[in-house]
Amino acid sequence: MSETGGVREVKSAARTVELLEVLAARGDRPARLQELADQLSVPRSSMYALLQTLIARGWVRTDVTGSLYGIGIHALLTGTSYLDSDPRVRSVRPYLDEASESLGETIHMGRLDGTDVAYLATRESHEYLRTISRVGRRLPAHAGALGKALLAERPDEAVPAGPYEALTPQTHTTRAELLADLAAIRERGHSVDREESVLGIVGFGFALRYDTPAQDAISCSVPVARLAPGHEERIVAVMREVRDRIEGVAAPRAGAPHWR
Incomplete structure (x- = not known):
């Protein structure tokens, strides 16, 4: 575990942020499960569980087949809040x-x-x-x-x-x-x-x-x-x-x- 400001980094939180950053950087190019697992060096099963959690909360979206993933609307809402505040x-x-x-x-x-x-x-x-x-x-x-x-x-x-x-x-x-x-x-x-x-x-x-x-x-x-x-x-x-x-x-x- 790396340290941030003298405090140990929470691995699950860091992985979530890294995933959102990867999806945001892709813009209009949706990603597949295996691509994300490979890019972040995460087991496929763990990446799938993380994606499903974020989909349920609106941070990630998926297509009708459930095989493509992109950044969700809650990222926009949070970004707008940053600007407004x-x-x-x-x-x-x-x-x-x-x-x-x-x-x-x-x-x-x-x-x-x-x-x-x-x-x-x-x-x-x-x-x-x-x-x-x-x-x-x-x-x-x-x-x-x-x-x-x-x-x-x-x-x-x-x-x-x-x-x-x-x-x-x-x-x-x-x-x-x-x-x-x-x-x-x-x-x-x-x-x-x-x-x-x-x-x-x-x-x-x-x-x-x-x-x-x-x-x-x-x-x-x-x-x-x-x-x-x-x-x-x-x-x-x-x-x-x-x-x-x-x-x-x-x-x-x-x-x-x-x-x-």
């Missing part, structure tokens, strides 16, 4: 609306989670609709505007070692490339993702410094075809102003929990 997300949402309306572009809020960024809120542009930024999506921090803005808030020694996954031909795949970009971000004050995470899309990221180091960031995503020089300058100016206003209203409140 987070004061920072509630504080930021109105400013995302303002930025999206002002710029006519897609605006995101994300939070660093290990080596990834999880999208917590998004406002889609009326000019173009894409599904690259849905709430709950995860993106490697080294590849996107949100993640790079947050990595730049940390010392170089805290940046994970490469090589990194290439999402597009423009993605930084070596630590040297990424560290050079992070140095430029610190100098500039915001990150730029020029088709590093999605081809055809440029992103501008701004860390929200109400935590030290920053855990959250906002960004603006723009199709390359719409990115005239004047528009880029306006995006940076508007997003800087929005960032400053968010930091002013989202400062820690006396008595509020300080989540880790």
Whole structure:
């Protein structure tokens, strides 16, 4: 048994969480019993019993044949509760609306989670609709505007070692490339993702410094075809102003929990 914070990990609980994470990561690709048993190194009979328990409680769903498994609706309900209960997300949402309306572009809020960024809120542009930024999506921090803005808030020694996954031909795949970009971000004050995470899309990221180091960031995503020089300058100016206003209203409140 491994230890977490000095307390022995509960094996059955860890296995349940690992199963849910595997199913969630598969998206629209349902899994079969043997696949899950093999991936998690669990006996087939134990995996079947665990799946049936989670199906009964709504955390896992199965098809009419009982042979395919996917994430259940209770995962959505719990995720929604997380967003609704987070004061920072509630504080930021109105400013995302303002930025999206002002710029006519897609605006995101994300939070660093290990080596990834999880999208917590998004406002889609009326000019173009894409599904690259849905709430709950995860993106490697080294590849996107949100993640790079947050990595730049940390010392170089805290940046994970490469090589990194290439999402597009423009993605930084070596630590040297990424560290050079992070140095430029610190100098500039915001990150730029020029088709590093999605081809055809440029992103501008701004860390929200109400935590030290920053855990959250906002960004603006723009199709390359719409990115005239004047528009880029306006995006940076508007997003800087929005960032400053968010930091002013989202400062820690006396008595509020300080989540880790």
